[in-house]
Amino acid sequence: MRDTLVGTGSLIRLGLRRDRWLLPVWILAFAVMAGSTATASADLFPDLASRVEAARRLNGTASVVALFGRVYDPTSIGALSMIKYTAFMTAVLAVLVVVVMVRHTRADEESGRLELLGGGRLGRNAPLTAALTICVGASLLLGLLSGAALVAGGLPVAGSFAFGLGWAATGLAFGAVAGVTAQIASTSRSAIGMSSMIIAVTYVLRAVGDLAEPGPSFLSWLSPIGWNQQVRAYAGDRWWVLLLPLALFAVLVPVAFALRARRDLGAGLREERPGPARGSLAGVWDLAVRLQDRVLAAWLVAFVLFGAVIGSLVSGVEDFFGSANAQDLIKQLGGGQALTDAFLSAEITILGILAAVFGIAAVNHLRAEETAGHAESLLSTTTTRTRWATSHVVVALAGVALLMLLGGLSIGAGAALSLHDGGQVARVTAVSVAQVPGVWVMCSIALAVFGWLPRLTPGVWGLYVAFVALGEFGVLWHAPQWLTDLSPFQHAPRLPLDSGTVTAVVALTATAAVVAALGYVGWRRRDLTA
Amino acid sequence: MANVIELTGVTKRFGHVTALDGLDLSVSAGEVHGFLGPNGAGKTTTLRLVLGLLRADAGSMTVLGLDPWRDVAELHRRLAYVPGDVALWPNxxxxxxxxxxxxLQGGQDAARRDRLVELFDLDPTRRARTYSKGNRQKVALIAALATDAELLLLDEPTSGLDPLMEDAFRGEVRALRDQGRSVLLSSHIxxxxxxxxDRVSIIRAGKxxxxxxxxxLRHLTRTSVTADVRTVPExxxxxxxVHDVVVxxxxxxxxxEPSGLEPIMHALTAAGLRTLTSQPPTLEDLFLRHYGVAAGDATDDAGAGRSDRA
Known part of the structure; x- marks a missing residue:
């Protein structure tokens, strides 16, 4: 047994060296985010009445409950201020953990780096052990630092550490999940895809479970993200719930090692089948579609499902505001239609923010193809740089448009069914499609970075997170208006559509075109790099 | 005959590292031109400049009468390239x-493609991620050799091939030359x-x-001879x-040197030869002898177009 672990220490050091920026940046980002929100919340909800009112509003809005979960103690400022972090940011944390795990296991195997090391004294289980160790260490550090930041932000000590350790335990659980998928899948892409699918499913499970009345149904208890909510930090601090993710970790880690023992280095558990001896790919267009079509298909399915769920929730929106005061407010705002529109607009904006993830990833594919050396082969043929880049940019832009079209249709159909109003399909689809130019701006920013600063390609994600965070938390942070306005998502059209929509669509399209053109100029004059 | 590649005073810098330092290179039409140099001397950088993948900082370049940076599409219709490190799409x-x-190359000869697949003993139904380095190289070689390109740029094309395949590769290159096509073949061997x-250019530290x-270049090629003898001859x-005798x-x-082989063999045989090994000179020896530096010291990292800094 000891032999299979030889070299683990060296691999851990190597991994920490490779992640010397990645890990500290995201650990600090989470801690700072949590701490600053805690600080800001004290000003936002100065007295008990304001908290109870806010918690009642949040718990009464189905879309909020579906997206973020419930506030389990309306009197607790901690439970209130952390609502966006218990489920939503936990899912983001899970994705990061998965990326780190796969990066040090399957990705290294795929690239042959582990083979290079395996020639030396390196045990079979060393890479997985090292990756898990890094993962456990990073999760614990993140949890403790976040707990400390929350205490510094003025929240109760016990709740703060219950919250931080909740993050840590969830990180462990999803690290173990990725440890297993990295053994099953034979490429890092499919390992990350498989893990992300699991994260998405657990997120939806708890969303459906949380919507049940009263309180969470058993579905929430089937989800590690649900467990993190059920720790109920600042609202009872149920420490024993932390045992659930730890138990999952304890079960999955031996499974991962057992799977590793059953396969060869570099192989997945699924056997390779022979493929066609003749190619039917006629050119770079076909190739770009071939490289991205499965990912796009998965996104489309997710969008249609998400849309259907959101659409069907619409009829309940008015009921959530049952009190007389709220009804008055609704009338002032323009009646039930306005409330429904506000709800639909908010959901469609989220759809656009999600579609941008696909768009940016599709454009960033250019850089991945360049560093992999594939671009070198293609650009040594009659394929021009412009043509090759365009092949991926078109997949990105068309994919985003298709996502928003189908997502919009799906929400519209759901809304039409639940409101018995066929007219909803057209207007909801229209506003969904109107989000497209804003998302295209993000795609063209990615292209510009690829053209001018290719080594900073991952930074596009930082910019994306910053834009989204400005939209979500800008008010909390007292961000100046001009800064918030930089985000294309700030200018996303909302229902009802009017002449302002047209102006926004035209302006965003023009911006996307100019930024993309700039990107092409840079790309056509720069060296191919790695 | 016209030159298919004409580089004059080409300089390429990456940051503060000078990869090519006023490089001159000419390849005549219809010849196989060896491009020799130790790792990191700038061979790959030169090929990438010729392909228009990199942009020169100074100097003039003409390839098949065209400018490799501006006339990319037209030029690439007429040449084929096999990278030194062949990367394929895993799926x-x-x-x-x-x-x-x-x-993408503008069409290949289907019959020739099939013959080459057969010749190089490649299983074309396997996913690229399951290929060894040698097999990946075969894929790129077959794709390049099956086209009608006038000029082939081959970057260390045999580094992953076994001796049998290397032989098949050499046969193909000779056949290309017989058809009047030109080849630039980089190698450190x-x-x-x-x-x-037919001709060779030797590159060192970007020149x-x-x-x-x-x-x-015969004067460059000394054979290293080691022998056990009964009595050491005077x-x-x-x-x-005969140089550098060590007893x-x-x-x-x-x-x-080639001219010294006969006399030394006579002397050694007369002295009662028991074992004999002879080795062709390596590039390393050659550099050591002619330029007074070890090949590895010639440059640091100058030509390294790809390195993993992830």
Missing amino acids: LTGGEVIDLLGR LSEAEALS VVETGGLDQ GLERLPG VNHRVSAQV
Whole structure:
């Protein structure tokens, strides 16, 4: 047994060296985010009445409950201020953990780096052990630092550490999940895809479970993200719930090692089948579609499902505001239609923010193809740089448009069914499609970075997170208006559509075109790099 | 005859590292031109400049009468390239990649493609991620050789091939030359260039330091001879073309020019030869002898177009 672990220490050091920026940046980002929100919340909800009112509003809005979960103690400022972090940011944390795990296991195997090391004294289980160790260490550090930041932000000590350790335990659980998928899948892409699918499913499970009345149904208890909510930090601090993710970790880690023992280095558990001896790919267009079509298909399915769920929730929106005061407010705002529109607009904006993830990833594919050396082969043929880049940019832009079209249709159909109003399909689809130019701006920013600063390609994600965070938390942070306005998502059209929509669509399209053109100029004059 | 590649004073810098430092290179039409140099001397950088993948900082470049930076599409219709480090799409099969690259190249000869697949003993139905380095190289070689390109740029094309396949590869390159096509073949193995090339250019630290026919470069090729003899003969070091004689007990080693081989063999045989090993000169020896530096020290990292800093 000891032999299979030889070299683990060296691999851990190597991994920490490779992640010397990645890990500290995201650990600090989470801690700072949590701490600053805690600080800001004290000003936002100065007295008990304001908290109870806010918690009642949040718990009464189905879309909020579906997206973020419930506030389990309306009197607790901690439970209130952390609502966006218990489920939503936990899912983001899970994705990061998965990326780190796969990066040090399957990705290294795929690239042959582990083979290079395996020639030396390196045990079979060393890479997985090292990756898990890094993962456990990073999760614990993140949890403790976040707990400390929350205490510094003025929240109760016990709740703060219950919250931080909740993050840590969830990180462990999803690290173990990725440890297993990295053994099953034979490429890092499919390992990350498989893990992300699991994260998405657990997120939806708890969303459906949380919507049940009263309180969470058993579905929430089937989800590690649900467990993190059920720790109920600042609202009872149920420490024993932390045992659930730890138990999952304890079960999955031996499974991962057992799977590793059953396969060869570099192989997945699924056997390779022979493929066609003749190619039917006629050119770079076909190739770009071939490289991205499965990912796009998965996104489309997710969008249609998400849309259907959101659409069907619409009829309940008015009921959530049952009190007389709220009804008055609704009338002032323009009646039930306005409330429904506000709800639909908010959901469609989220759809656009999600579609941008696909768009940016599709454009960033250019850089991945360049560093992999594939671009070198293609650009040594009659394929021009412009043509090759365009092949991926078109997949990105068309994919985003298709996502928003189908997502919009799906929400519209759901809304039409639940409101018995066929007219909803057209207007909801229209506003969904109107989000497209804003998302295209993000795609063209990615292209510009690829053209001018290719080594900073991952930074596009930082910019994306910053834009989204400005939209979500800008008010909390007292961000100046001009800064918030930089985000294309700030200018996303909302229902009802009017002449302002047209102006926004035209302006965003023009911006996307100019930024993309700039990107092409840079790309056509720069060296191919790695 | 016109030159298919004409580089004059080409300079390329990456940051503060000068990869090419006023490089001159000319390749005549219809010749196989060996491009020799140690790792990191700038061979790959030169090829990437010729392909228009990199942009030169200074100097003039003409390839097939065209400017490799501006006339990319037209130029690439007429040349084919095999990278030194062949990267394939992991999900595509070898056959799919060959056909894709062939189409992008402006068409390949289907019959020739099939013959080459057979010749190189490649299974085209396997996914690229399951290929070894040698198999990946075969995919790129087949794709390039199946086109009608006038000029082939091959970057260390045999580094992953076994000796049998290397032989098949050499046969194909000779056939290309017989058809009047031109080949620029980069290598860090002297014997490989020797076996195929009509002329050779030697690059060191971003400069071409020697160019000529192999006969002209004969002076560069000394064979290293080591022998065990019963009695060590006197005066070996005075024989013409014999250098660096070292005697340890009954073991004699020396560096011998082609003209010195006959006399030293006579002397060694007369002395009672028991074992004999002879090795063709390596590029390393050559650099050490002619330029007074070890090949590895020639440059730091100058030509390294790809390195993993992730």
